Amino acid sequence: MPIPIIKPVFGKEEEQVVLEIMKSGQITRGKWTIKFKEAFKDFTNTAYCHTVCSGTTALYIGLKALGISSKEDIVIVPAMSFMATIDAVILAGGTPVVIDIDESYTMDVNFLQEAVEKYNPKVVIPVHLYGQTADMDRINQICQPRNIIVFEDSAQAHGAKYKNKPAGSLGDLAAFSFYASKNVAMGEGGAITTNNPNIDEKISNWIEFGDHPALNVRITEFQAGVGYWQLQKLPHTNKVRKKYAYMYNEEFKDLPGLILPKEYPQREHVWHIYTLRHPKRNKIVEKLIEHGIGARIYYEYTLHELRNAEHLPCEFAEAVKNEIFAIPVHAALKEEEVAYIIDTMKKIVRSV
Ligand SMILES: Cc1ncc(COP(=O)(O)O)c(C=O)c1O
Structure with missing residues (x-):
């Protein structure tokens, strides 16, 4: 048998929770969705968390909530990442500008300095690639004085830390993925975390049929139940x-x-x-x-x-x-x- 590059680890807890949910009949919008959301908020040490159906959706909705909608809205992304990082910017209607990475395989902050001066971006998306965070202090130091929003792509970094603080709490908001290969795997799924109540309110409007048209991006109870146990492990x-x-x-x-x-x-x-x-x-x-x-x-x-x-x-x-x-x-x-x-x-x- 070949050794696969990715394989999730499931045990009795995941098996039992799926059965329990099936037998209960409450297969969406139930206690496990709430339980997972609360647990993920605690885990990332953030005030607000929304679960969504994928990491790509988390990035897309985050960008829409930040007002990315026209070609003048510049978003800086690193050159090396999964395509969703740049595709979410394009889908939202903004213009991505790509900068180099360094030996950590994350955004090279020296180029970030140059890029913010040249392009005047609204948002910067550092990607915590392969499981290691970007140099978040230096990124925040460049972005904060200019009111540029820092949106962490934490899809590959569940549990990663920067100066003892968890990925997901290191910028203004963060996107996670729970795709089959991820350190927390639900098959498909995602989350957006933030400590900012204004950003949180805007995200809510994009996902809960609020004051403008929105998409249904919910996860099922099955995903949330499995995700809950994956997070415990x-x-x-x-x-x-x-x-x-x-x-x-x-x-x-x-x-x-x-x-x-x-x-x-x-x-x-x-x-x-x-x-x-x-x-x-x-x-x-x-x-x-x-x-x-x-x-x-x-x-x-x-x-x-x-x-x-x-x-x-x-x-x-x-x-x-x-x-x-x-x-x-x-x-x-x-x-x-x-x-x-x-x-x-x-x-x-x-x-x-
Ligand atoms: C860095 C990065 N960003 C975004 C995503 C998108 O997540 P998803 O596949 O859940 O849409 C992924 C993973 O697939 C990823 O690795």
């Missing part, structure tokens, strides 16, 4: 991910040509994706797959290339996309599978 599953990531770091540190992920001080990584770089990436990925290891590339294209978007020079991201690849790091992995991945990686990297 997150400290454990994140610990397992970290253990495997640290094993890889140790075992791969002397492999020729391989660049390991960098964990920055005061940024607690939750190892959503374990990314490496190597000049012979394509060969390595091909061989890993041949050996039954689900290696994948996150991401093959930069966002400005993907959507032909306005951008500052993005040399680092454009180089990284040709070298980057990921190997499985999820909590469903068994120790012997991790040992096999380590062994196989060593043989392949030494032979390419």
Whole structure:
């Protein structure tokens, strides 16, 4: 059996909650939706939380609530992310401007300084990519004096911390995803968190048939029940991910040509994706797959290339996309599978 790049871990609690909800007949807008929402608010240390049907929807609704609607509304995004980060801006009607990333694979704040001066954006979306937060103090320091809203894309960062504060509470608002691969998985789902009552009110109007037309973006009780238990288990599953990531770091540190992920001080990584770089990436990925290891590339294209978007020079991201690849790091992995991945990686990297 091949080792998949992603696999959620479900146990008795998730099984039981799904059955309980089915038997109760209350399959939407019930106690689990409320329970999950409350738990997620506490977990992210925020005052307001709305659950929605996906991370893309969370980004889109957040941007609409912030008033993004016309081409003059500029939103800064990093060059390396899942396409939803830029697509939400385009769908909302705004203009994305893409800037480079740094060695942390998150937004390079030096380019942010240049971009805010040149483009006068309304919103900046730092993405906490692969499970590590962006440099939030420096981003806030650039944005706050200019009244630019900071909208965290926390889709890959459940439980990640910056200076001991959780992702989701580090800017003005945040979007999360609970897609099947995520550290908290419901199949599909998302959330928007904020501490700002004005932003919260505007979000409510976009999702609860308020004072203008809105969409139905609700999750079901099944998703909320599963999500609730996933959240209770997150400290454990994140610990397992970290253990495997640290094993890889140790075992791969002397492999020729391989660049390991960098964990920055005061940024607690939750190892959503374990990314490496190597000049012979394509060969390595091909061989890993041949050996039954689900290696994948996150991401093959930069966002400005993907959507032909306005951008500052993005040399680092454009180089990284040709070298980057990921190997499985999820909590469903068994120790012997991790040992096999380590062994196989060593043989392949030494032979390419
Ligand atoms: C960084 C990032 N942003 C946004 C999303 C969109 O989330 P979803 O797939 O739930 O729409 C994802 C994940 O898929 C993501 O990884």
